[in-house]
Amino acid sequence: MTNLHRHAPLRVALVGLGTVGGGVIRLLQTNADLIARRAGCPIQIVAISARDRNKDRGVDLSPYEWVDDMTTLATRDDIDVVVELIGGADGPALTLARQCLSAGKPFVTANKAMLAHHGLGLAALAEKAGVALKYEAAVAGGIPVIKGMREGAAANEISRVYGILNGTCNYILTTMEKEGRGFDEVLKEAQELGYAEADPSFDIDGVDAAHKLTILASLAFGTELDFDAVATTGIRHVIAADIAEAAALGYRIRLVGMAENGPDGLFQRVHPMLVPLDHPLAHVDGSLNAVVAEGNFVGRLFFQGRGAGDGPTASAVVADLIDVARDEYGDALAMPVAALAQQKPADAGKRVGRAYLRFKVQDRPGVLAEIAAATRDAGVSIESMIQRGANQADGVLVAIVTHAGEERCVRETLDRLAGSDSLLQTPMVMHILD
Amino acid sequence: MTNLHRHAPLRVALVGLGTVGGGVIRLLQTNADLIARRAGCPIQIVAISARDRNKDRGVDLSPYEWVDDMTTLATRDDIDVVVELIGGADGPALTLARQCLSAGKPFVTANKAMLAHHGLGLAALAEKAGVALKYEAAVAGGIPVIKGMREGAAANEISRVYGILNGTCNYILTTMEKEGRGFDEVLKEAQELGYAEADPSFDIDGVDAAHKLTILASLAFGTELDFDAVATTGIRHVIAADIAEAAALGYRIRLVGMAENGPDGLFQRVHPMLVPLDHPLAHVDGSLNAVVAEGNFVGRLFFQGRGAGDGPTASAVVADLIDVARDEYGDALAMPVAALAQQKPADAGKRVGRAYLRFKVQDRPGVLAEIAAATRDAGVSIESMIQRGANQADGVLVAIVTHAGEERCVRETLDRLAGSDSLLQTPMVMHILD
Known part of the structure; x- marks a missing residue:
């Protein structure tokens, strides 16, 4: 169906050849025809780069140009998009991302740590250059x-x-x-x-x-x-x-x-x-x-x-490449960086909900009363309280489920009990999804 | 944040003012600012049309130009996209779709019947004109x-x-x-x-x-x-x-x-x-x-x-409009119409799976044997067979679960039993999802 391709092939440089990198290569080979139909053009890896050239990755890398210095990729005219699968919030991944986006090279990444820490700056670079910054694989693997x-x-x-x-x-x-x-x-x-x-x-x-x-x-x-x-x-x-x-x-x-x-x-x-x-x-x-x-x-x-694994993650990376090939992309963070709100963090203590608290305590009289008093004094209303395993040599477990209330009260309960020699370990708190 | 808008407003004509149409109007009003930030421009309804102008729809339509003849919308330069919420496979919806797409007017629809019957031709029109044909709301309502x-x-x-x-x-x-x-x-x-x-x-x-x-x-x-x-x-x-x-x-x-x-x-x-x-x-x-x-x-x-309701369906319609505003769209059917395969229908009889069969039969000796013989002769292997409700005046129920086998054998079982006066009604067959 070559006659149906709207564009010349999309030429990809793949940086990082771990599990996911191998998956991307296998996926682009296995589904090549289908991808070309969907993307409007073939998607071809032309260059690859990783730390160690000699490692056996169980995939034939001979069709691709090996690039030792990945920093050359950002400015190469024969590469349309760089895929980064190195990982790590900083270091070579971030350097590469900044170089590519500054140079106007579309950039696809699975790097959640880098985006969480530096996503705003990278989105601004992409926006300035008017190029794609895509990262479907960074969250929940294959799920779009x-x-x-x-x-x-x-x-x-x-x-x-x-x-x-x-x-x-x-x-x-x-x-x-x-x-x-x-x-x-x-x-x-x-x-x-x-x-x-x-x-x-x-x-x-x-x-x-x-x-x-x-x-x-x-x-x-x-x-x-x-x-x-x-x-x-x-x-x-x-x-x-x-x-x-x-x-x-x-x-x-x-x-x-x-x-x-x-x-x-x-x-x-x-x-x-x-x-x-x-x-x-x-x-x-x-x-x-x-x-x-x-x-x-x-x-x-x-x-x-x-949410992980080479196949699902590669699926997301290549979905991004297809979007790039189709020319269907825009602001990385869904709107211009300047339009994003600077929202202050909420005070978790004011959230209202139910909680589960579990204590490991001494098996002796008065401990339940001590816990109950702490919850009462902190304003926590108890829905249920269960003590189990009284025959354990190393203490007993007390589990509490609270009625809905402000989270600060749960915290205060723990503060009130802190230092009590009735407690054998730090209490466990889990909130309940409603 | 008006200074952040990349484009002039996207001007929408809304045709069909039922539940979903009302939902689209409410959504565009309620979330106007957020949508403008995400779309890169405000999305504004400028014209509306429906069969009956005087019907009370519980929503203020006075801000919008009422258009009696919807066929004029396709060629109006002051309208950027037409949203069709009339419904029906043929008739006015199809006429409008063909007019709009032929005239190069982007088209958003929730009309599953029209797409199932005429989607190929409409996609070809959109492709020829190079405009958007979007239909997220046509399948599974608000789910993208x-x-x-x-x-x-x-x-x-x-x-x-x-x-x-x-x-x-x-x-x-x-x-x-x-x-x-x-x-x-x-x-x-x-x-x-x-x-x-x-x-x-x-x-x-x-x-x-x-x-x-x-x-x-x-x-x-x-x-x-x-x-x-x-x-x-x-x-x-x-x-x-x-x-x-x-x-x-x-x-x-x-x-x-x-x-x-x-x-x-x-x-x-x-x-x-x-x-x-x-x-x-x-x-x-x-x-x-x-x-x-x-x-x-x-x-x-x-x-x-x-999958239905005004809110979720409107959410999908407006998502399409945002894609149009962002200029992030392409082939309606994910590839050029000519690249779609003409696939022949599969013979369901050759599918292999398990099935549930339920018979309503006379409460008399020999009926179970008759059913069992029919399954045996048809090559169906039975995993379980249950008869219940023997005290029912109007017959008893016999339920069978088969082992995995070709579906044609299940059909043959029913063919063999067709006309038997042991059966009080047409048997029920349901396949089992594996």
């Missing part, structure tokens, strides 16, 4: 949520956007849930299976999800990216008993990244939440990702799919 | 599935696309499920509540879902629209006992529009299916819509949201 927010829901005032943004955490939590096992054991297995990194902290401490949330929030609300304002808690301290208690109450525990915008400011938080069974996020299992956006006309939109 | 297929999943070869495409049917089926009530009773209530039309056949006989499926299939597979090849069965013959049997087996019944593409051709069918509880479609309740696409790199994508 960037497009969903930037375009699909663009007519709406979005009140909140939230979701399950890290597949590793979701795999660990849902495995703990299904098998009744502990965090450390499941994490170790996930590492052995390759589902979690040897150094897992980026995932399990919520940083990766916070990067993605920062990007989603900016698109959803038309506000400047503000990664530093994301309150981030990971899943290290979720124990099997929390999952069991939540299940008994009709909830599942998910690491939720949530952003809300309103007159009181922009609220952004990544933390494990209790999700009611009738909410679609409760049914997002294993390494899947999902995003929910609530708009004032569209209502609740829900997107689910594979 | 047109964009999801056309752009989000564009890098993938899609093997199948399917979903819950009619909110009325899903409301009826899930209400029957939750309340154990019969079809006629729930339909009547849905009509009283305004969830179903006085003449509900378009919805409950699956025609509306078939229109939407036709559009999705073309986008997903790069094939020409082929509405006539959709095998369509509605939900009239689903009875409470089917839902109960399905539940006992671990399934829920949903009206599923499904399209598959492969070497054997294009398969398109709308019919009630048994959906396993671990499939996301099983959790789509009430009037929600959902779409699943399975791609060779992205895996399974799942989109869910409100």
